[in-house]
Amino acid sequence: MMDEYRGVWVFIEQNDGKIEGVSLELLGAGRKLANKLEVPLSGVLLGYEIKQLSQEVISYGADQVYVIDHEVMKDYRTESYMKAVINLAEKYKPEIFLYGATSNGKDLASAVATDLSTGLTADTTILDVELDKRLLEASRPAFGGNIMATILCKKHRPQMATVRPKVMKALEPDPDRQGKVIEERMTLKEEDMRTKVIKIVKDVTKKVNLADAHVVVAGGKGMGDLQNFQMIHELADTIGATVGGTRDVVEAGWLPHEQQVGQTGETITPKIYFAIGISGAIQHVVGMKNSEFIIAINKDPNAPIFDVATYGIVGDALEIVPKLIKEFKEARERGGEMSYV
Amino acid sequence: MHIVVCVKQVPDTKIIKINPKTNTLDRRSAPAILNPYDAHAVQEAVKIKKAIGRGTISVLSMGPPQAVAVIKKSIEIGADRGFLISDRAFAGADTLATSYALSKALERISKDMPVDLIICGKHAIDGDTGQVGPGIARRLDIPPVTNVIEVSELNESEKTILIKRKITDGYELIQAQVPCLLTVEKEINSIEYSPMPNMMKAAKYEPIIWSVNDLEDVDRTQLGLKGSPTIVGKMFTPPKPEGGKRLEGNADKQIEQLMELLNDKKELFVSR
Numbered sequence: 346m347m348d349e350y351r352g353v354w355v356f357i358e359q360n361d362g363k364i365e366g367v368s369l370e371l372l373g374a375g376r377k378l379a380n381k382l383e384v385p386l387s388g389v390l391l392g393y394e395i396k397q398l399s400q401e402v403i404s405y406g407a408d409q410v411y412v413i414d415h416e417v418m419k420d421y422r423t424e425s426y427m428k429a430v431i432n433l434a435e436k437y438k439p440e441i442f443l444y445g446a447t448s449n450g451k452d453l454a455s456a457v458a459t460d461l462s463t464g465l466t467a468d469t470t471i472l473d474v475e476l477d478k479r480l481l482e483a484s485r486p487a488f489g490g491n492i493m494a495t496i497l498c499k500k501h502r503p504q505m506a507t508v509r510p511k512v513m514k515a516l517e518p519d520p521d522r523q524g525k526v527i528e529e530r531m532t533l534k535e536e537d538m539r540t541k542v543i544k545i546v547k548d549v550t551k552k553v554n555l556a557d558a559h560v561v562v563a564g565g566k567g568m569g570d571l572q573n574f575q576m577i578h579e580l581a582d583t584i585g586a587t588v589g590g591t592r593d594v595v596e597a598g599w600l601p602h603e604q605q606v607g608q609t610g611e612t613i614t615p616k617i618y619f620a621i622g623i624s625g626a627i628q629h630v631v632g633m634k635n636s637e638f639i640i641a642i643n644k645d646p647n648a649p650i651f652d653v654a655t656y657g658i659v660g661d662a663l664e665i666v667p668k669l670i671k672e673f674k675e676a677r678e679r680g681g682e683m684s685y686v
Numbered sequence: 687m688h689i690v691v692c693v694k695q696v697p698d699t700k701i702i703k704i705n706p707k708t709n710t711l712d713r714r715s716a717p718a719i720l721n722p723y724d725a726h727a728v729q730e731a732v733k734i735k736k737a738i739g740r741g742t743i744s745v746l747s748m749g750p751p752q753a754v755a756v757i758k759k760s761i762e763i764g765a766d767r768g769f770l771i772s773d774r775a776f777a778g779a780d781t782l783a784t785s786y787a788l789s790k791a792l793e794r795i796s797k798d799m800p801v802d803l804i805i806c807g808k809h810a811i812d813g814d815t816g817q818v819g820p821g822i823a824r825r826l827d828i829p830p831v832t833n834v835i836e837v838s839e840l841n842e843s844e845k846t847i848l849i850k851r852k853i854t855d856g857y858e859l860i861q862a863q864v865p866c867l868l869t870v871e872k873e874i875n876s877i878e879y880s881p882m883p884n885m886m887k888a889a890k891y892e893p894i895i896w897s898v899n900d901l902e903d904v905d906r907t908q909l910g911l912k913g914s915p916t917i918v919g920k921m922f923t924p925p926k927p928e929g930g931k932r933l934e935g936n937a938d939k940q941i942e943q944l945m946e947l948l949n950d951k952k953e954l955f956v957s958r
């Protein structure tokens with residue numbers, strides 16, 4: 346009875362009334378799939394006092410939004426969110442259902458897939474459909490990122506996938522876009538819940554926010570030692586950038602883990618990305634290749650980072666970086682025409 | 687207090703090699719290890735048992751006979767006993783079929799000794815999915831709490847547990863009813879040196895091994911390859927990004943060109 350299942354769904358993750366970026370990206374990716382399959386694209390929006398976000402979901406490409414606005418749904422909890430999503434999916438039968446690969450998205454999707462007895466592909470980075478059989482082709486890095494695998498779910502519906510943040514592109518929002526808002530009821534009661542969110546503590550001490558940085562200066566093992574690595578910080582300070590690094594650098598203790606770029610770190614899309622003394626291993630590259638303008642400095646002309654870089658400089662970083670810092674400082678002193686910060 | 691930790695044997699992906707001709711994993715290149723997150727899961731069970739002062743820690747694994755090694759490793763860390771479910775019928779399982787088989791084994795384990803807490807790793811480094819833990823919780827109808835960074839209080843009489851769960855920009859403090867299932871992050875603890883008696887126990891230890899016939903009420907269509915809705919369609923090497931341009935000349939020349947390029951791109955430096 347797989348033909349009963351039609352339509353593409355995106356789980357809209359919101360925190361404190363703000364929609365997560367990955368959900369908007371998924372609306373962009375979902376729009377393409379829905380167009381190919383000639384079916385509507387729907388958002389699934391859960392929370393408390395969040396109804397008004399429906400228009401934003403529509404403006405980013407959805408045709409309709411299923412909304413459950415209920416006090417029990419105030420904070421994310423597997424129990425309540427899962428029940429709501431399972432009810433919706435059983436009632437309206439989507440053929441494809443996408444979630445952001447965030448803590449909550451993965452948690453929710455895993456529970457939902459179990460109850461719906463369907464397949465779930467984790468951490469997808471490429472999405473497509475095969476029209477003939479209406480099959481979702483969800484591709485993801487496998488075996489530590491050395492290779493890509495396309496995962497299919499042929500006999501079960503919905504076909505579900507979690508998708509890594511910052512890989513898909515959101516559409517330009519169109520505030521005039523029209524869509525349908527479908528409000529659903531919810532019978533869950535707080536007394537029936539076996540988990541309680543006592544409090545949510547935001548980490549305000551975390552100064553570095555790689556994900557939002559528009560210029561990133563990243564350093565690799567090629568900087569040699571911790572002392573030389575300070576050049577990376579100095580360059581970043583000079584141009585008002587955020588510092589990132591490779592896993593090897595993090596393991597050496599030159600940077601905290603939250604500043605690691607790549608498969609097991611952050612995936613980022615800054616406007617400018619400096620890759621200095623970085624070889625360009627696939628696990629690093631997946632985390633930064635969608636940056637707008639990439640400059641690589643490496644003394645090995647065959648380093649794979651040059652394949653991704655918009656412009657590459659073959660040379661010794663220990664010689665080039667200090668010169669760059671000097672140039673930028675001078676440029677800033679000249680003022681006006683080249684003040685970067 | 688009976689804690690069961692689910693542990694998986696995985697190839698060490700840090701040193702894994704892919705055969706470029708067949709696009710498959712060269713198993714010989716990768717030594718098999720205890721999934722690092724699961725080591726932290728066992729360590730956390732040891733910590734909890736120590737804090738309470740009593741209890742039993744069982745570990746459970748599904749895998750080929752050689753997966754006994756990860757059970758022995760868990761005994762070294764401080765588990766009391768281990769179970770391995772091993773059968774051809776389990777082979778080729780995706781996360782849905784894995785959580786089904788493990789939940790059947792857990793049902794059997796809890797018949798003899800009711801289970802209060804199940805701990806899994808955040809994910810297995812070979813599959814990288816993190817879907818098995820929540821899947822088990824659903825099948826046993828107990829609440830899952832994922833991405834746990836601290837177990838701060840376990841109240842045995844009230845049957846509640848207080849947990850810190852990592853979220854994108856901080857943490858949540860969650861109170862859950864016991865029994866429940868936790869999946870743990872690496873930062874939850876650091877692996878301690880195994881005491882000598884544990885090492886000696888582990889060396890001799892032989893876990894209980896069950897085949898599918900040892901489990902009750904098993905629907906075989908939900909096991910292994912047959913019970914797995916997802917299949918691998920194809921494997922391919924990641925698409926190569928377009929080759930980049932190089933700047934020419936000596937260092938000074940290159941820097942000069944770069945500064946010009948960046949000057950043209952000045953708008954990129956401006957905050958969004």
Ligand SMILES: Cc1cc2nc3c(=O)[nH]c(=O)nc-3n(C[C@H](O)[C@H](O)[C@H](O)COP(=O)(O)OP(=O)(O)OC[C@H]3O[C@@H](n4cnc5c(N)ncnc54)[C@H](O)[C@@H]3O)c2cc1C
Nearest residue numbers: 489565566567591592607608609610622624626629644662
């Ligand atoms: C499962 C898994 C997950 C991983 N996740 C990540 C991840 O999230 N992020 C990540 O970054 N890595 C990750 N890795 C590791 C990754 O494979 C690489 O090992 C790592 O990115 C290499 O870091 P590097 O470029 O700093 O070091 P190296 O590979 O050692 O490269 C150093 C480079 O610096 C150059 N160099 C040396 N001296 C100089 C000099 N004086 N001037 C200029 N250039 C110089 C060298 O030519 C070389 O290219 C992961 C690996 C695995 C198996």
Ligand SMILES: Nc1ncnc2c1ncn2[C@@H]1O[C@H](COP(=O)(O)O)[C@@H](O)[C@H]1O
Nearest residue numbers: 692693748806807809810815816817818
């Ligand atoms: N074959 C297995 N045997 C025992 N535990 C497993 C197995 N597969 C997964 N797990 C548990 O589930 C967690 C998540 O695995 P995964 O969903 O595969 O990333 C692991 O850290 C283990 O705790």
